[in-house]
Amino acid sequence: MRALRIALLGASLLAAAPVLAQQAPPAAPGATAESRAAARDLLVALDSAKQAEQVMSMVSQQIVAALAQASGKPAAEVQQIVDEVLMPEFRARLPEMTDFTTELWASQMTAAELRELKAFYETPLGRRLQAVTPAVAAGAAAFGMKWGQDVGMSALAKHRDTLRARGLKI
Numbered sequence: 498m499r500a501l502r503i504a505l506l507g508a509s510l511l512a513a514a515p516v517l518a519q520q521a522p523p524a525a526p527g528a529t530a531e532s533r534a535a536a537r538d539l540l541v542a543l544d545s546a547k548q549a550e551q552v553m554s555m556v557s558q559q560i561v562a563a564l565a566q567a568s569g570k571p572a573a574e575v576q577q578i579v580d581e582v583l584m585p586e587f588r589a590r591l592p593e594m595t596d597f598t599t600e601l602w603a604s605q606m607t608a609a610e611l612r613e614l615k616a617f618y619e620t621p622l623g624r625r626l627q628a629v630t631p632a633v634a635a636g637a638a639a640f641g642m643k644w645g646q647d648v649g650m651s652a653l654a655k656h657r658d659t660l661r662a663r664g665l666k667i
Contacts, residue, residue: 557583
């Protein structure tokens with residue numbers, strides 16, 4: 498049961514944008530109808546629907562792993578159940594993520610800036626940037642996790658006595 502709760506928490510964090518969309522004000526300060534339209538066009542150019550599918554796939558995998566472990570059912574059987582029962586909910590609420598992201602872009606940049614950014618992403622270099630960004634982000638995240646663990650363990654070992662002297666149980 499604990500593994501299920503942890504996986505569902507992780508899944509909820511991965512899928513935070515739809516939750517945040519419910520909490521976001523209807524209109525972000527600084528956003529205009531023009532900047533919203535330009536932001537929606539940018540999201541199309543960035544193929545945000547594909548990115549949302551990737552997020553939902555990661556969420557689905559985490560849920561399936563947790564439910565399979567908790568229920569003792571084969572992962573393939575659990576995947577089918579999750580695909581039939583839970584994932585339609587994610588897909589039905591996908592517009593919330595799009596609306597939230599549109600508001601973010603529209604409130605941070607002018608319509609002209611968003612149009613210029615969209616034009617860039619439609620160039621060969623912009624398309625190349627989109628193609629390599631997931632690999633760069635994944636590599637940076639993996640390195641960051643390892644780096645954080647290495648630095649943390651090293652610092653902990655180096656300062657163990659000081660931390661204990663200050664009342665921390667290590």
